Amino acid sequence: MMPLDLGAKGSCQIGGNLATNAGGIKFIKQGSMHANCVGLEVVLADGTIVNQMNPHETLPVGYDMKQLFVGSEGTLGFITKCAIFCPPYPKNRQVCLLASNDYDQILKCLQISKKELMTSLSAVEFMDWESASIAMDYLEIENPLSDEYKFYILIEMSGNSQEELMQEQMLDLLEKLEDHYEDGVMCDSETQKD
DSSP, rough: OOOOOOOOTTTHHHHHHHHHHHOTHHHHHHHHHHHHHEEEEEEEEOOOEEEEEOOTTOOHHHHHHHHHTTTTSSSSOOEEEEEOOOOOOOOOEEEEEEEEEHHHHHHHHHHHHHHHHHHGGGEEEEEHHHHHHHHHHHHHHSSSSSOOOOOEEEEEEEEOHHHHHHHHHHHHHHHHTTTTTTTEEEEOOOHHHH
């Protein structure tokens, strides 16, 4: 799978993602483009081609030249080729949506989720009501919660554990978070997760 998931994934370009060091909602687990770029070819302003496309080559000393270009916003050169590490899709995932009118409580949900889920935490997305309502209108879905709240956090965990085990883990997390959100729902189908 592509290691980053962006809101602009339908219109952005890989070169732009590299030039801006994009992260997206899977940043917590997969890292930014810096972490996932294993090869790069760049054309400098004078036409010189810098080829760092051998993803298996490890240099014990010196600068990792390709990393100078990732995040440089195109000021050092134009990215013309790249090799990106793409991890395999996880077998299972669980997603929940939590809401609160207290921003600090939503931050607490994030902190606890990072601590409890550790490596199985794969995506986090924060939304305010305006953003959430625009997304629901666009997707033509009803509000999955009983009311409107100021702040929302979507938490996704993924891995190769059995689905039942992951459901238990998500339910345990929701129990530990119960004092920090006012309403929430755990997805029970792939359609809801998507």
